[in-house]
Amino acid sequence: MSFSIFRQESAPPPPAPIVINKYSDERLRFIVKSMSERLELYKEKVTDQYASSPEISPPKKEDEEKKLAEAKEEKKEEKGLKTKLKEAAWYSVDIVLKPMEALMDPVLGNTIDPFTDRRYIAWLSLVTMAFNYNTWFLTARLCFPYHTESAMPYWFAMDTLADLIYLTDSIFFQARKQFVKGGDIIKDREVTKNNYRNSDRFLLDTISAMPFDLLYFQFGFKSIFRFNRLLKADTFFEFSDRLESIMTKAYIWRVIRTIGYLLFMLHINACLYYVASDYQGIGGTKWVYSGLGSAYLRCYYYAVRSLINIGGLNEPHTVFEITFQMTNFVVAVFVFSSLIGQMRDVIGAATAGQTYFRSSMDGTVDYMVNNHIPSLVQNRVRTWYTYTWDAQGMLDESELLDKMPLVMRTAIAVDINLTTFQKIDLFKGCDQQILVDMLLRLKSIVYLPGDFVVKKGDIGKEMYVIKSGAVQVVGGPDNSIVFVTLKAGCVFGEISLLQSSKDGGNRRTANVKAYGFANLFVLEKKDLFDILVHYPESRKVLARKGKKLMKAKGPAAAKAEEEKKKGLALSGPRPPTP
Numbered sequence: 421m422s423f424s425i426f427r428q429e430s431a432p433p434p435p436a437p438i439v440i441n442k443y444s445d446e447r448l449r450f451i452v453k454s455m456s457e458r459l460e461l462y463k464e465k466v467t468d469q470y471a472s473s474p475e476i477s478p479p480k481k482e483d484e485e486k487k488l489a490e491a492k493e494e495k496k497e498e499k500g501l502k503t504k505l506k507e508a509a510w511y512s513v514d515i516v517l518k519p520m521e522a523l524m525d526p527v528l529g530n531t532i533d534p535f536t537d538r539r540y541i542a543w544l545s546l547v548t549m550a551f552n553y554n555t556w557f558l559t560a561r562l563c564f565p566y567h568t569e570s571a572m573p574y575w576f577a578m579d580t581l582a583d584l585i586y587l588t589d590s591i592f593f594q595a596r597k598q599f600v601k602g603g604d605i606i607k608d609r610e611v612t613k614n615n616y617r618n619s620d621r622f623l624l625d626t627i628s629a630m631p632f633d634l635l636y637f638q639f640g641f642k643s644i645f646r647f648n649r650l651l652k653a654d655t656f657f658e659f660s661d662r663l664e665s666i667m668t669k670a671y672i673w674r675v676i677r678t679i680g681y682l683l684f685m686l687h688i689n690a691c692l693y694y695v696a697s698d699y700q701g702i703g704g705t706k707w708v709y710s711g712l713g714s715a716y717l718r719c720y721y722y723a724v725r726s727l728i729n730i731g732g733l734n735e736p737h738t739v740f741e742i743t744f745q746m747t748n749f750v751v752a753v754f755v756f757s758s759l760i761g762q763m764r765d766v767i768g769a770a771t772a773g774q775t776y777f778r779s780s781m782d783g784t785v786d787y788m789v790n791n792h793i794p795s796l797v798q799n800r801v802r803t804w805y806t807y808t809w810d811a812q813g814m815l816d817e818s819e820l821l822d823k824m825p826l827v828m829r830t831a832i833a834v835d836i837n838l839t840t841f842q843k844i845d846l847f848k849g850c851d852q853q854i855l856v857d858m859l860l861r862l863k864s865i866v867y868l869p870g871d872f873v874v875k876k877g878d879i880g881k882e883m884y885v886i887k888s889g890a891v892q893v894v895g896g897p898d899n900s901i902v903f904v905t906l907k908a909g910c911v912f913g914e915i916s917l918l919q920s921s922k923d924g925g926n927r928r929t930a931n932v933k934a935y936g937f938a939n940l941f942v943l944e945k946k947d948l949f950d951i952l953v954h955y956p957e958s959r960k961v962l963a964r965k966g967k968k969l970m971k972a973k974g975p976a977a978a979k980a981e982e983e984k985k986k987g988l989a990l991s992g993p994r995p996p997t998p
């Protein structure tokens with residue numbers, strides 16, 4: 421029985437593998453084996469990516485960090501050594517320079533503010549002259565035969581003078597220039613000096629001052645050895661910027677500068693023409709310089725005719741001449757068109773205000789003509805435009821000031837109008853800050869002769885301060901009675917403004933008419949009350965003054981005054997008592 425059980429429990433022997441092809445069977449076995457190996461490998465990789473990938477060794481962090489630190493240290497040391505060497509070199513230079521610098525201290529001060537110091541700008545003009553001397557004369561001397569025996573001492577003297585100016589600029593001026601670092605103005609002399617010495621400008625200045633002229637001894641007196649002097653161009657541009665910033669009419673300088681560029685292009689062309697003529701043989705053909713008269717003048721004349729495309733030149737014949745002439749024409753098209761474009765921009769910017777005024781006036785006139793506005797009104801509008809432009813040089817001052825930060829606007833407003841406002845009786849006893857706040861919200865407006873600024877009975881929404889001209893408070897039939905004439909610095913329109921709207925207290929108490937052209941400041945009620953919210957004490961003061969004014973000049977007082985004036989007009993002045 422047990423035998424039978426045993427037989428039932430034990431598994432039957434596996435069937436003999438079916439071998440179809442011995443080779444493919446082995447192949448399959450191999451594939452299965454490598455797949456299971458691969459599976460194991462991936463499993464391992466999930467837990468430790470470097471364990472089964474001997475080709476990728478895990479980064480040895482510590483080693484790398486150590487190496488990096490060492491490299492850094494080495495660099496630091498190298499840098500430290502360089503700085504030390506540099507410092508030592510400058511130390512020895514300073515031993516020579518410091519006594520000289522000390523001599524200049526009383527004249528130039530410890531440091532120079534390059535933006536506002538006029539002495540610095542005057543100095544820059546001298547350096548610019550030296551730079552221009554080098555630019556114009558070095559090129560001329562290189563091309564024209566100007567290094568004659570007799571002229572050489574003069575050239576030498578002038579060159580030395582220009583070099584001295586360059587050196588003085590680098591040693592005494594540039595090293596003292598204040599600069600801005602992280603918003604701070606650096607005025608420490610040692611720091612300004614180091615800043616200059618580490619700048620690109622210093623590098624260029626140093627190269628420009630290098631005495632390559634010493635090569636004269638080897639190669640003779642040739643201006644080419646001084647061409648490094650042209651690297652001082654930065655000073656010229658700095659001078660140009662500074663001059664523009666201090667000039668009231670900067671466009672004048674811009675026009676001069678652009679003309680200068682134009683003349684210099686012609687100068688270079690004249691030099692090249694002379695060289696080309698010399699190469700061809702002076703007077704050799706009809707196209708080249710003939711050799712007669714002043715060489716520079718004749719060549720410059722050629723350059724003007726050629727570059728400005730005036731024409732009327734002798735025809736070039738040789739290949740060289742044709743190529744030269746053609747290049748001249750092509751260059752002229754690009755260079756001159758851009759220079760003339762630049763000139764147009766400069767003049768356009770200078771007259772931008774005028775153009776804006778013209779276009780807005782033309783636009784308004786067109787609008788009035790299209791809408792058949794009576795010619796009387798049209799003429800008044802034209803007069804307003806012309807007078808406003810003549811009086812303030814712009815139509816809307818606030819447009820210009822709006823772009824500035826508040827501090828600047830305040831500074832300008834305080835400077836122009838605060839003294840006028842301080843004299844106004846109405847604001848006496850009020851906080852001074854109120855006046856400043858008011859100045860910032862004023863709008864300037866021009867009224868023509870006879871214009872009504874304020875009409876009796878209207879709701880008062882603005883008050884006015886007279887900037888220039890005069891206004892009249894009028895009443896009676898046909899507004900023929902003049903109660904009072906108010907001049908520059910007076911306030912009007914304040915009575916209705918300071919009254920509450922209850923019982924119609926906010927209505928204008930009189931007519932106010934412009935007498936002649938009146939330039940007024942307008943302060944809106946809303947703006948005034950916005951300001952007064954922050955000054956309750958001043959608000960009370962103004963309210964009290966408003967009530968007083970109402971009593972003194974309000975409707976009742978005005979009526980009495982009117983009656984009085986009417987009476988006077990009918991009966992004439994009373995005869996003096998005998």
Ligand SMILES: Nc1nc2c(ncn2[C@@H]2O[C@@H]3COP(=O)(O)O[C@H]3[C@H]2O)c(=O)[nH]1
Nearest residue numbers: 880912913914915916928929930973978
């Ligand atoms: N009613 C009146 N107004 C005057 C007089 N003098 C100047 N004004 C000004 O004329 C303005 C007319 O408008 P408001 O009533 O707002 O404020 C008035 C005053 O500012 C005067 O004698 N009487």
